[in-house]
Amino acid sequence: MDITIKGLEHSYGKGTPFERKALSNINLSISSGTFQTIIGHTGSGKSTLIQHLNGLLKPTQGSIQIGDFKIQAGVKEKRLKALRKHVGIVFQYPEHQLFEETIEKDILFGPLNFGVSEDEAKRRAAKLIQQVGLDESYLSRSPFDLSGGQMRRVAIAGVLAMKPSILILDEPTAGLDPRGRREIMDLFYRLHEEEGLTTILVTHSMEDAARFSDDILIMEKGGVVLQGNPETIFSNPEALKNLSLDVPETVQFIHRLEERFNKDLPHSVFTLKAAVDAALSVLQKGDDS
Amino acid sequence: MQNIIIGQYVPGQSFIHKLDPRAKLLTAFLFVIIVFLANNWITYVLLGAFTLLAIFVSKLPLRYIYNGLKPILLVIILTFLLHVFLTKEGPLLLDLGFLEVYEGGVEQGIFISLRLLFLILITSLLTLTTTPIDITVGIETLLGPMKKIGLPVHEFALMMSIALRFIPTLLEETEKIMKAQSARGAQFSSGPIKERLKSIVPLLVPLFVSAFKRAEDLAMAMEARGYRGGEGRTSIRLLKWSGKDTTLFIILLLLCVSLLLLRS
Amino acid sequence: MEELITVQDVSFRYQEDQPHVLHGVSLSVYKGEWLAIVGHNGSGKSTLAKLLNGLQLPEKGDVLVEGYNSRDEESIWEIRRRVGIVFQNPDNQFVGTSVRDDVAFGLENSGMARELMLERINESVQKVRMEDYLDQEPHRLSGGQKQRVAIAGIIALRPSIVILDEATSMLDPAGRREVLQTMRKLKEEEGMTVISITHDLEEAAQADRLVVMNAGEVIDEGIPVEVFKKGDMLEQIGLDLPFPLQVQRALSERGYDFSRLTLSQEELVNELWTLQLKV
Structure with missing residues (x-):
């Protein structure tokens, strides 16, 4: 499902003395299958933006087209529930949404709400619990006996069980330790590839943005300030610094090498390997001279 | 969710805002009692004047006060109608056959509704001009002596x-x-x-x-952070009883005396 | 160096029928140092923090803070006054209805006179640069600001040690920087001793000393460069090495010899420069 956003504007508390404009004039299209990352400081409007994508918030101005669903300012969309079936959101600290007696029941909550048969939903739960790195014996346990990291995995399984075609991730790794962060992000990327999902990731991690994104959107004060593929975005570290955003370590490193060794190095890959290769290339060029 | 404003405090710098919360709490408390002294037109007018004066001095936007009243308005109207229809005193004013309205009923209805209205206005005024935390501190200080009996x-x-x-x-x-x-x-x-x-x-x-x-x-x-109960604890919040607060009390006392003299 | 905290062979579990969270932990904290305690979630590091100011008592062994043993009931309050903790969740430790009330909380508990309290409050909010927010309500503050208020509330009591118990893990990068900068300044200017409990090795790399915990035990201890020499061990227990180290390790595997370990990119690029000159 392609997403097209036109002239989107959102104000909180419209018509009250507390009115606050959170988004203004957002135009954006995300084609099906894209890994879209959204970056910005707290309060830049990124959370507000993603909540529009499944009708949790309604636009004050403009429109959002998702597949053949259209959400428009001032028009009541009757098929919100159908839309939500296609657009899954993993909220920040998703473990806070767990409520059932058993993990299985909690994973089933979404699918059953959307009319999936119980058998099918249970099949999905059994498969998903393994995909998120736990085993089937967990299904009958209470979600509240788990560690924080495990609860997070169960909550994620609960969203994935709806089989959304668009998956929105709002800082899904906040508060996890490095290993947990890596495992969760790898899981999402695997799913993105295998299931052909459209993934929209909101993050503060420039490392993740550089590694996974097809396209990066940088927001500031309710508007889009920069957009492009990782190579374009990170080719200009100054622009990021001006927005007081971090630059991925690999990018910083390659730029430092270029400066010190006065050489042009490739900028398109953002893995540790790329950084090591860059270092090797300056060392080996040393060999030649 | 944003419509729920508990306590509904409206920030301001008026005379009433600046009063000691203890003075406001005591006034509201005493007012609740003396409202019941009123039993004729002149005493009700007196209470009304006091209430209106308080609202006027508080410089609160009338919209807030109206909003505060809205949920109770129905109760006030019902009270009024109940008295109008059920009290059968004084000359008959209206006879609809199935329903008779007497002068005493109308008077009684107006009095009781006004009493309710004044009570609500004065107590709302307390919460509208005092932060919830000041009210809490006020109550704590006023009830302070009760600690001795284990409260x-x-x-x-x-x-x-x-x-x-x-x-x-x-x-x-x-x-x-x-x-x-x-x-x-x-x-x-x-x-x-x-x-x-x-x-x-x-x-x-x-x-x-x-x-x-x-x-x-x-x-x-x-x-x-070293919390171990109320014993030996000091407080950063300081309540200051000033001339304003004493003035309020003198006004209240005058009101009380007038009500006693003028009631029938 | 003056030893402020001594942990002697401490074991601990939350309930008798549960496994031990800490096994025979011993360590010392010295005056004026920044000590980072690292380990993944569940390694026992946060439990250790609670033992350091008497929120939990050891099942076995002793915790001594400037000579006070947390086992003595009389000493507990002395210990809590000396050791402040900034916890993980900024919301769940904000007691007051305004910044001023919150900073005052600890002072009120100690029974301080109001005049002195006001003085201390002003002084400590200035140190964390929150002086313009004294009347602000907590839900109008950012996470980083709330954590700075928590720090102000602690330093108002003039403690000798501040523990950051994953105090930045729920913050965005800007908030994290605010909090760490504030603490570094306090350490430099006031000689505060800081214990930072974290799983962020980038942050730990800047500490004076590191303690590595895993499965309730201290498995390594020393200055960061020394500890980071055992990169494999750190990765095994689920911690991420700082980026320059990762690059350096990959290069070592390819046969490049470095004269020393580098914890910053700048140092690494310099090392590469000298290496390139040698080749």
Whole structure:
């Protein structure tokens, strides 16, 4: 499902003395299958933006087209529930949404709400619990006996069980330790590839943005300030610094090498390997001279 | 969710805003008693004048006061009608056959409704011009002597202030969980009552779990910062009884005396 | 160096029928140092923090803070006054209805006179640069600001040690920087001793000393460069090495010899420069 956003504007508390404009004039299209990352400081409007994508918030101005669903300012969309079936959101600290007696029941909550048969939903739960790195014996346990990291995995399984075609991730790794962060992000990327999902990731991690994104959107004060593929975005570290955003370590490193060794190095890959290769290339060029 | 403003404090710099919360609490309390002294037109006019003067001096936007009254308006109207139709005193004013209205009924209806109105106005004025935390501190100080007979005044006040502190946090949390469950297809606002009650479980359970977690964390943080009950504790919040507060009391006393003299 | 905290062979579990969270932990904390305690979630590091100011008592062994043993009931309050903790969740430790009330909380508990309290409050909010927010309500503050208020509430009591118990893990990068900068300044200017409990090795790399915990035990201890020499061990217990180290390790595997370990990119690029000159 392609997403097209036109002239989107959102104000909180419209018509009250507390009115606050959170988004203004957002135009954006995300084609099906894209890994879209959204970056910005707290309060830049990124959370507000993603909540529009499944009708949790309604636009004050403009429109959002998702597949053949259209959400428009001032028009009541009757098929919100159908839309939500296609657009899954993993909220920040998703473990806070767990409520059932058993993990299985909690994973089933979404699918059953959307009319999936119980058998099918249970099949999905059994498969998903393994995909998120736990085993089937967990299904009958209470979600509240788990560690924080495990609860997070169960909550994620609960969203994935709806089989959304668009998956929105709002800082899904906040508060996890490095290993947990890596495992969760790898899981999402695997799913993105295998299931052909459209993934929209909101993050503060420039490392993740550089590694996974097809396209990066940088927001500031309710508007889009920069957009492009990782190579374009990170080719200009100054622009990021001006927005007081971090630059991925690999990018910083390659730029430092270029400066010190006065050489042009490739900028398109953002893995540790790329950084090591860059270092090797300056060392080996040393060999030649 | 944003429409719920508990306490509904409206910031301001008026004479009433600046009064000591204890003075305001005592005034509201005494007013509740002396309202019952009024029993004829002149005494009601006197109470009305006092109430209007208080509203005027508070410089509050009338819209807020009206909003505060809205939910109670129906009760006031009902009270009025009840008295009009049920009191059969004085000359008959209106005879509709199935219904008779007497002069005494109308008078009684007006008096009781006014009494209710004055009570609500004065108590709203207290919460509109005093922050909830000042009210809490006021109550704690006023009830201070009760500690001697074992009343847990400090604990009560601390509980109140922590509750006030966490209301916005929990409202935010409620909204967040509602959104998360809506995204999983939950519906909160449709269907028959039984369905609706069932649909609220996915909201309430996480809310309780989180509230307990917060309570546990908070208790630990308080202990880490040396909290060990009210004994030997000092307070940063200082209440100052000033000339203004004494003036208010003199006015109240005059009102009281006038009511006693003028009531029939 | 003056030893402020001594942990002697401490074991601990939350309940008798549960496994131990800490096994025979011993360590010392010295005056004026920044000590980072690292380990993944569940390694026992946060439990250790609670033992350091008497929120939990050891099942076996002793915790001594400037000579006070947390086992003595009389000493507990002395210990809590000396050791402040900034906890993980900024919301769940904000007691007051305004910044001023919150900073005052600890002072009120100690029974301080109001005049002195006001003085201390002003002084400590200035140190964390929150002086313009004294009347602000907590839900109008950012996470980083709330944590700075928590720090102010602690330093108002003039403690000798501040523990950051994953105090930045729920913050965005800007908030994290605010909090760490504030603490570094306090350490430099006031000689505060800081214990930072974290799983962020980038942050730990800047500490004076590191303690590595895993499964309730201290498995390594020393200055960061020394500890980071055992990169494999750190990765095995689920911690991420700082980026310059990762690059350096990959290069070592390819046969490049470095004269020393580098914890910053700048140092690494310099090392590469000298290496390139040698080749």
